[in-house]
Amino acid sequence: NAGVMQNPRHLVRRRGQEARLRCSPMKGHSHVYWYRQLPEEGLKFMVYLQKENIIDESGMPKERFSAEFPKEGPSILRIQQVVRGDSAAYFCASSEPQGERHEQYFGPGTRLTVT
């Protein structure tokens, strides 16, 4: 059973370009979470999605960032007009509801560098 897949693993963008990060959850998982890890910091929650629905986007910056999890295909985190401060590791996690305790399985991350 493959784990959570993320691609690309490394992404370099110039300021002003768009970055698209992809996440395929574990087989059978229908919940996806995106986290951002800035250098020397822990992971910060960004958004929680189920298929075709955004459940909680309280951690998403108000501008330039968007996320989707379509009925078919991977979840996409999209960053428009990237700036140097967007350089970070972006991690995706997936889970299947298990009562009140959701165990999240993490992907290897995408390391975004904005030059």
Next chain:
Amino acid sequence: GNSVTQMEGPVTLSEEAFLTINCTYTATGYPSLFWYVQYPGEGLQLLLKATKADDKGSNKGFEATYRKETTSFHLEKGSVQVSDSAVYFCALSPGASGNQFYFGTGTSLTVIP
């Protein structure tokens, strides 16, 4: 609110030394607590977890006990190996009051032969 405070690193130990990484939390409700490990260039792997007070999580020689009275979940290992060198994250899941995880800032551990 919910938050996790983790012992700052980096920590350097000799092989076979005893390891403690402190973690305390604040939470509303009854959270689950987790330790994740991140090896260089990789994602986070679940190391152990505890879902209620006084539970002890254990895996690969690591242990942590969920202490509600001190709001702590300290990670311990009796004898570390070079292969344990990694960054360790303490995390909290609020459970019914939310689905996101709250992470500490991570503690980098280097074990030298």
